[in-house]
Amino acid sequence: MPNGMRVIKLVGLGLFVTGFVIFNTLFFNATYVLTESVIEDTFRDSAKASLFLQSSSTMLNQKDGSVFSFVSDLKKIFESANQNQFGIYGITQEEVLDLVARSGKKFSIASVDSLYVGADEVSVFKRKSFKDYGSWLDGREFSSPEELQNQLLGVVEKIRTYAIINQVGFDRYQVKDLTYSITKASAISPVKANSSLYLFLTFGFCILGALLYILPKLQLPVGIKNNGIFFNVMKSTGWLGIFTGTWLIAFYFVLYFFPEYMTNWVSMVDPISKALNGNEAGRFFLYGFIYTICILVMGGRMIIHYRHSKYQILRTTSVMFFQTAFAFLIPEVLVRLNKPYFDFKNIWPLDYSFFFDSRLKELTSNGTLGLFMLGWGMALIIIAVPVFVYFFGKRWYCSWVCGCGGLAETLGDPYRQLSNKSVKAWNVERWMIHGVLAFAIVMTAGVIYTYWSGSSWVLFFDSYQLREVYGAFIGAGFAGVVGTGFYPLMGNRVWCRFGCPLAAYLGIIQRFKSRFRITTNGGQCISCGNCSTYCEMGIDVRWYAQRGQNIVRSSCVGCGVCSAVCPRGVLNLEVKEEAGRFGKPILIGNNHIKLVE
Amino acid sequence: MKHIVIIGNGISGITAARNIRKRSDFRITVISSETKHFYSRTALMYLYMGHMKYENIKPYEDNFWKKNKIDLVFDHVDQVDTISKSLQLKSGNQFAFDQLIIASGSTSNKFGWPGQNLTGVQGLYSYQDLETMEQHTNKVKHAVIVGGGLIGVEMAEMLLSRKIEVTFLVREKEFWNNVLPIKEANLISRHLRTHHVDLKLETELKEITGDEHGRVNAVLTNKGETIPCQFLGLAVGVSPNINFLSNAGIEVKKGVLVNEFLETNIPDIYAVGDCVERIYDLSGRRNIEQVWYTGRMMGEVVAQTICGDKTKYEPGPWFNSAKFFDIEYQTYGRVSNELKPDEQDFYWEHADETKAMHLVWYTNSNAFKGINVFGIRLRHECFDRWLREGRTIQYVLLHLSEANFDPEFFNRYEAQIVSGVIAKYPAVKMEINA
Numbered sequence A: 001m002p003n004g005m006r007v008i009k010l011v012g013l014g015l016f017v018t019g020f021v022i023f024n025t026l027f028f029n030a031t032y033v034l035t036e037s038v039i040e041d042t043f044r045d046s047a048k049a050s051l052f053l054q055s056s057s058t059m060l061n062q063k064d065g066s067v068f069s070f071v072s073d074l075k076k077i078f079e080s081a082n083q084n085q086f087g088i089y090g091i092t093q094e095e096v097l098d099l100v101a102r103s104g105k106k107f108s109i110a111s112v113d114s115l116y117v118g119a120d121e122v123s124v125f126k127r128k129s130f131k132d133y134g135s136w137l138d139g140r141e142f143s144s145p146e147e148l149q150n151q152l153l154g155v156v157e158k159i160r161t162y163a164i165i166n167q168v169g170f171d172r173y174q175v176k177d178l179t180y181s182i183t184k185a186s187a188i189s190p191v192k193a194n195s196s197l198y199l200f201l202t203f204g205f206c207i208l209g210a211l212l213y214i215l216p217k218l219q220l221p222v223g224i225k226n227n228g229i230f231f232n233v234m235k236s237t238g239w240l241g242i243f244t245g246t247w248l249i250a251f252y253f254v255l256y257f258f259p260e261y262m263t264n265w266v267s268m269v270d271p272i273s274k275a276l277n278g279n280e281a282g283r284f285f286l287y288g289f290i291y292t293i294c295i296l297v298m299g300g301r302m303i304i305h306y307r308h309s310k311y312q313i314l315r316t317t318s319v320m321f322f323q324t325a326f327a328f329l330i331p332e333v334l335v336r337l338n339k340p341y342f343d344f345k346n347i348w349p350l351d352y353s354f355f356f357d358s359r360l361k362e363l364t365s366n367g368t369l370g371l372f373m374l375g376w377g378m379a380l381i382i383i384a385v386p387v388f389v390y391f392f393g394k395r396w397y398c399s400w401v402c403g404c405g406g407l408a409e410t411l412g413d414p415y416r417q418l419s420n421k422s423v424k425a426w427n428v429e430r431w432m433i434h435g436v437l438a439f440a441i442v443m444t445a446g447v448i449y450t451y452w453s454g455s456s457w458v459l460f461f462d463s464y465q466l467r468e469v470y471g472a473f474i475g476a477g478f479a480g481v482v483g484t485g486f487y488p489l490m491g492n493r494v495w496c497r498f499g500c501p502l503a504a505y506l507g508i509i510q511r512f513k514s515r516f517r518i519t520t521n522g523g524q525c526i527s528c529g530n531c532s533t534y535c536e537m538g539i540d541v542r543w544y545a546q547r548g549q550n551i552v553r554s555s556c557v558g559c560g561v562c563s564a565v566c567p568r569g570v571l572n573l574e575v576k577e578e579a580g581r582f583g584k585p586i587l588i589g590n591n592h593i594k595l596v597e
Numbered sequence B: 001m002k003h004i005v006i007i008g009n010g011i012s013g014i015t016a017a018r019n020i021r022k023r024s025d026f027r028i029t030v031i032s033s034e035t036k037h038f039y040s041r042t043a044l045m046y047l048y049m050g051h052m053k054y055e056n057i058k059p060y061e062d063n064f065w066k067k068n069k070i071d072l073v074f075d076h077v078d079q080v081d082t083i084s085k086s087l088q089l090k091s092g093n094q095f096a097f098d099q100l101i102i103a104s105g106s107t108s109n110k111f112g113w114p115g116q117n118l119t120g121v122q123g124l125y126s127y128q129d130l131e132t133m134e135q136h137t138n139k140v141k142h143a144v145i146v147g148g149g150l151i152g153v154e155m156a157e158m159l160l161s162r163k164i165e166v167t168f169l170v171r172e173k174e175f176w177n178n179v180l181p182i183k184e185a186n187l188i189s190r191h192l193r194t195h196h197v198d199l200k201l202e203t204e205l206k207e208i209t210g211d212e213h214g215r216v217n218a219v220l221t222n223k224g225e226t227i228p229c230q231f232l233g234l235a236v237g238v239s240p241n242i243n244f245l246s247n248a249g250i251e252v253k254k255g256v257l258v259n260e261f262l263e264t265n266i267p268d269i270y271a272v273g274d275c276v277e278r279i280y281d282l283s284g285r286r287n288i289e290q291v292w293y294t295g296r297m298m299g300e301v302v303a304q305t306i307c308g309d310k311t312k313y314e315p316g317p318w319f320n321s322a323k324f325f326d327i328e329y330q331t332y333g334r335v336s337n338e339l340k341p342d343e344q345d346f347y348w349e350h351a352d353e354t355k356a357m358h359l360v361w362y363t364n365s366n367a368f369k370g371i372n373v374f375g376i377r378l379r380h381e382c383f384d385r386w387l388r389e390g391r392t393i394q395y396v397l398l399h400l401s402e403a404n405f406d407p408e409f410f411n412r413y414e415a416q417i418v419s420g421v422i423a424k425y426p427a428v429k430m431e432i433n434a
Ligand SMILES: Cc1cc2nc3c(=O)[nH]c(=O)nc-3n(C[C@H](O)[C@H](O)[C@H](O)COP(=O)(O)OP(=O)(O)OC[C@H]3O[C@@H](n4cnc5c(N)ncnc54)[C@H](O)[C@@H]3O)c2cc1C
Pocket: A526, B007, B008, B009, B010, B011, B012, B013, B014, B031, B032, B033, B034, B035, B041, B042, B043, B044, B045, B075, B076, B077, B078, B103, B104, B105, B106, B124, B125, B126, B150, B151, B154, B241, B244, B272, B273, B274, B275, B290, B291, B292, B293, B295, B321, B322
């Protein structure tokens, strides 16, 4: 590469690193002041706002330079507000003893009415909550008053943890949400004052830097350029790869589980969010923004890298388009128009919340458009998946449309060689991915049952708990933290290969009913291993190629890279009539060689 | 139970072992002194260039051999005793066999140049060669490669991937012109130059000089030019690796002599792969063919024979492939470097200088003879069938698009090529239309 180009690359790298460092510094770079007006603005419920205000006197109008101590102080306020409510609304030991005394061994719910007679708010609350949580005890006889007392204390505890916290205090969801929005609103930072400038110093620098780093590749002759990949500290799990993986994992942890710490980052994209949907940015707006930029910039890299292959150019353009239009812009515009947020290319069970009651309600209450969305989503599941997989293979979705696939094929492309090719990994993969599919089906069935019946108990599990577990472990933990965080450690398709329930569904159809296969070219394979090495799904492509057998695998996402890197022109993604699809493992060669399996 | 011993764990020996295992439960032992497990020699370059790790170029996982009861012995065979049917190994062990397959491959040629044993002068054949190359090209600025063949061009690409400048000495008029017709050879020569290979055609190595540490510091060419260098790659062909067979009583010339059943002159001893020299002629084929595919086919054939189904080595129509930097090459049938008097041909080249096709057929019968193709992929299965069926050039042209094996959406050139042929040979046109 000429010297001038090398300089441009270095400048690009410098800019990128600068932008990245600034971005990270911004995480810490704000002061926080809790004010009355912040509280007023962030609380929707004025009673709770004043409760919070009461407990926050020590913190009010104090400057705090650290997001960590600020958040921990906020948590203490919520804690003390809840304590305060327990004092007011909680049922005391004396009251329990009183109830026992009134009932003797046989509990009567009427004793509650006789104990709390007032019409004041507290008495009403106590009466109602005791009935909600304790009426199942009505008429029961106990061996001793102590026994009854124990049962009543159980009810009291339930009232504390559910009724009081939910209705007059702060449950953990509210604490999480409010901590996030209070922190965001309390921040005084240069970012907020000047978000466009900081947007440029971080994202601008990173994008510009990346482009300067990537564009000189255009000077190289076209063709596969994999030189030095296994000597590269980024691409062969060297220190830089491990650093990147760790950073990504940390980022996802914060995003999903501790968003209250990253409000300064979110503020940066407020202007963009306002321009698009009219509201301040949420953390997932920031995430979608970063995601789209990664796909666009690294998609550009992918196109340059494979510019000799029209297949790769079209495929990459397609994922760039679907991410930008379908996943990012259209849903935001829908929100601006007061319509439900909807990603028209996301398909259950990847979109695991499609059947959640909140979303079903939203769609069914949004007129024709809502019903259309509901029908569209169902049609994707029932019609589009099997029909398109039959005609094109699972690639139509996984490497042409999907957002997870889109990120894997662009941002993740430099890491494709890190996937494990062993038979053992294949076995683990089959158990895991089909396990997740089964989990998604059971969870969704439970959710739908709850939607129809109104009862959260299905057989032996609680459908709310199950969806929460799914959301945390599969939706956030697997798809996010592991799915992307592990790019530099285990390759770019960890989620798609081991976890994605939609990939499992597409794969089952691809394996058993499709016209798609990868064919091998007669006897030309030299067993070099490029195809297997660069298969992001960890398919040992060579195993098939060197015995002259078509590759028909449920996991194949049809990225076409095996075909691109093969130095002997052996592999081709083809769609043909189904007959003979699996092929016989035989190589063109000597006459009279008989096939033995 | 019969004990089959195989010397050499390359493609030919391993194919034999695998196919014997599929067909029998004979005891199988494979001996090699190069690496413990079978690896793909053709992928050595990719290790050096960082496209793959050693793990990646092993076609089978390490537990494959145990699972398939193929014993691997990492040792060198010093001598073969054909009378007592045993092998003398370097470690001192003796090894008895019932049947022996010699699959010992090749070694790089050296032609007795002055200075050829200096440090930094080497060929590239074995894993050990790659290790020395790794060691001796560290911090090298300029290298010279001698020998315009496939291994030479691979070495050039390898060195350039490490930013080492390369001067490439080629005896012929154009790169690989002893095999490729001049137009193709010229196409590849041009391509090498776009990759900054300093290609010196019609130039031969005369002498190698070294510094006071015994390391190469320059080469002298037959044109009187001195080219300073710190590494010299010798890629002037390979010869069967049969030194260890001297005095064994097995007949050899350049290679181990075998008949059509791949039997040597000694019963129960066979030979396959690069080390073989056929005592009978196969039309259009040399008697020593040192390519991956022939080794693999011989391995399949000998396995079938040993398992009781005596089979002749009949490799079918010739095919081969290679890659010159960014240009892939495939060939089916025979296209010789000079057109024979009874042949006609058509050469097409794309304006971007990375795609070309060269078709050859017999003038009288119009029978299709062979094709060279660059930058376009063609279906082996089609050409194999057409060559076996003795199809005409008209037939091949009519069906050319069926043979295309390029990925979806790639530009197609069949129409251009066919009309080119018609323009040059109007007679062909009439028959295509008919
Ligand atoms: C760099 C390179 C690139 C190539 N690229 C291509 C290509 O693209 N296409 C193609 O068709 N061909 C290619 N070839 C040629 C191809 O690799 C050979 O034709 C093929 O590997 C020969 O296989 P084989 O099994 O006959 O011998 P080998 O692969 O040489 O195996 C023989 C083995 O036997 C061992 N051995 C020998 N003697 C003894 C002994 N006495 N005791 C113990 N072990 C012994 C050797 O160490 C060696 O490991 C290439 C060769 C090289 C070197």
